[in-house]
Amino acid sequence: MNNTILSITIALIFGIGTFLILRRDIIKIIIGLSLISHAVNMLIVSTGVFDGEKAPIIAEGYHGSGSGIIFTDKLSEGILAPIVPPGTETPFVDPLVQALVLTAIVISLATTAFILILAYRIHEEYGTTDVKKLRRLRG
Amino acid sequence: MNIQEHLPILLVAIPILMSALMIMLRSRPTFQKTLNIIVSASILLMSIILLLQVWNSGILVYEVGEWGKYGIILVADLLGSGMVVLSSGISLLALIYSLDYIEGKSLNTTYHSLFNLLVAGLNGTFLTGDIFNMFVFFEILLLSSCGLVVASENGGVTTISDKMEATFKYLILNMIGSMVMLIAVASLYATMGTLNMADLSVKISALSDAGTMPWHIYFIALLFLIVFGNKAAIFPLHYWLPDVHPTAPSPISAMLSGVMIKVGAYGILRVYFLVFKDALFLLKPIIILLALITIAIGAIAAVGQKDVKRLLAYSSVSQIGYVFLGIGMGTAYALAASLVYLVNHAIAKSMLFLTSGGIIHHAKTRDMHHMGGMVKSAPLMSSMFLIGAMSIAGMPPLGGFIAKFVLFDAAMLGEYYLPVLIGFAFAVFTIFYMFRAWLLMFWGEARDFEKYGPYSSHGPSPMITVPIIILAAAVLILGVYSEPLISLSSEIANQLLNPQPYINAVLGGSVR
Known part of the structure; x- marks a missing residue:
């Protein structure tokens, strides 16, 4: 729509x-x-704009939980936001x-x-x- | 660090830096002129080194920012580096010419800076391997050439209001062309997910082999025909050219007619034969049809002109049609022929525009009916104009003859009999209008030119004559000893029809 x-x-x-x-x-x-x-x-x-497909930025060694998307940097763990775990489907923009x-x-x-x-x-x-x-x- | 690997980026970066520097040096005109000439000569030298290097050791890929195929890349293959040699040669000569031709105030403030931007845009367009980057360089070309068209020349034959009107048409039409290019690039990116031309070529070929090529690829290809046709001024989009090229100062006319409209032909060669090679079967007949109409319209309109530069501009429209005719046939020989034609036309037409500047200075008018009998008072200009006219008309000892000969030969071998017939008929028109102009200006009753400005009394300065003589010598050499150009063009045509080395060179590098 x-x-x-x-x-x-x-x-x-x-x-x-x-x-x-x-x-x-x-x-x-x-x-x-x-x-x-x-x-x-x-x-x-x-x-x-893409919807319901796999996001292009995927963390290799993913540590997070919950919604799947990390919006805060965790530099001690080597994570730069926004990072998506493998297999998550979410709207994203190119x-x-x-x-x-x-x-x-x-x-x-x-x-x-x-x-x-x-x-x-x-x-x-x-x-x-x-x-x-x-x-x-x-x- | 090996300096030769960095030549592609230097050819783009040095003119951009120089353009900023030239603005700062506006209060020291002598230093500014000397520096600009030295830099232009060194750019010509670097482009020749680049061409030799590409000829000897294959395609040179420069990854700007080292992002591999995901970032902007500059690719120097034979076509790109050859076009860079052509454009830097003509721009060096046009620059030397303009030092005496352009009015001092305009020359010192903005002219050098904009001229360097124009060179940067040309080099960037010819060297880039990224289709969006090509759009950006097209915009640089458009804006800098608009600024140069309104630059005023010594003597003031063309009024400023004419320049404004022409620039307005040029800018509006080319902005619409840019918008169309943006739409085409965006659709291509949305379909294929990449902007790198080699990558696009691989992906479209894979889809085409699998039989799943989306139908709108053909429409995107047609949009690119509008874009490059607008740059090259082929038939339905040619009407801005006869207003813009005559009103520009003569060295800028030489740049516009010699190199800028060739950018369109280059774009067709690069984008169609690399990216859309699977849609070419549909595009070739369209290009041939438009090329034939362009040849006819340009030649017919040129016959009736009384303004010498307007005649040359219509002649450019007609001649670019021959280049597109060769591209439309699409065989290796025809592509080589069209490249030979392109180079010969670029040199001869820029020489004719420079000569027309000298004639205008001498006669203080652009109207050929007010000239006459100048063969005695301006012997150099008359002989140079004759050489250029003979080359454009295709007379045997000069470059234009070789170009027309190989083009018609290729068309006969490809069994394009009707296009050959039409092309031949309008080649006769070319002879007619070029010699009509020469006869009107140089033979007949001598008019009195003593009352006009200082130029007719002391004659043209060396800064005006030397570039014209060099270009005339090039026209003659290309006619008498044309084998190197023909072999280079054949090699380029083979590379165009077999883009696998290009793709390998671009995609072979790993992402760092």
Whole structure:
């Protein structure tokens, strides 16, 4: 159920972003690009959620008991949290996709900053933010 | 410590460090210029050493952080290191050229720094073995090239508002392309659980052999065609190129047209022939179709241009179609031919763009109808433009002839008769538009250029002429003595079609 709602949300954001990119106003285009990049980031995060499978981090010499997951470090026993005993099935997330999303967010921050400055300069040069009026280049 | 093992990371790290250093050195322009030239030359030297090492002792794998296949790896195989040699050679010459061509204020503050970032992005793209890392280097390439397109040149033929408009188109379209690449990479990771290209190749082959390949792998492959097609400006995605390449300053046009659009071709060669080799039967006809339409559209549009750089940009669109035609045929000979074509086009087109910069300085206009009779007042530029035009058109003693010859030969051997016919017809178009441009600019009634700026009186400086002459010599040498390039390309093509050594080299190392 949650996955369905997440997918629909991503699709909606993507659709709104695409709609905004097709507008005539430069600022709307930039907002549309940001929305699409957020939709893509959510898509990447959603690929890293697993439920009811074996967690990837498994302790070799497991000492704990109870719920199966240790959330506190026990350095004297050589345990670094979170560690899962072999055979435990628990929901977990793939940490790699979060690293990917972090990279993608930083990149989209840089591009958005650049493109906003570009939009400001275009407004200074052309006196308009309407892309239909940006037609000085032609063959 | 053996320095040769660390060459791949040095080729990426040194330009990034230099780009930070260049910002700090902005108040000492002479030292900045000298240092940047020395570093670019040493990068060229290191890339040649890397290519020789890969040629002699096989694929070199550098594990960044020593995480094995789970971390980022740099892989220098023949294709990657060969492309690095090409890009560093052209970037060194473009850098020397830009010292006199770019306006002083722009040159001292941001130009050197962004140029180093561009070199780092190119080297990283060609050397990386990790598909997400390739996305990151694509973004570095995109942002640094946007900054370079808006750099202003001496004389100010192109207005700043034109540059803004072109950069806006370039940035928006390439950002959408980046988003598509991110979607493709994420879907690939969600399906296969790895981002390492060699590992992906092994897993997809295993699934394909077992007959359980998920159907959406084909769609991911098509998404990558959009990504790399957008970079390389093939048919439905070519329309940003004729705006961006002419408005950039000439050395940057040379970099964009010579090396940047080849990044798309490199991506297709690397990703399709390594990762998606089991989906290639579906992709090859699509690539051939798009390549033929690209050839036709670029050539037809180039005929009607009056702006010299816009003509060269449309010619780039047409010529990249020939490269993709060879890739689409997919036999070893055709791949080798397309690599020969790629190298020849890169050198000839960057030389033509550099020459056009000299012509623009001389005539103070980009409109060919306002030029004429310049063969007497600018003899060097006219002869160099003629060499470049003949190479692009495929005249016998020059590199372009060898490239077209092997490409059409490969197509005939592969029995692709209709593509050969179309390619041949538009090769005739190429001769027509290149020589039309040459005749318009250099023959006919002489116009008076004395009233234009200092450049037409004292003539081009050595910093402008030497890179053009070196590139012209390279075009001539590649035409007369082309065996080394052809044998290197054949070896690369064999490696592409048989990626097992690549996979062994990447996955052979143990995780430490």
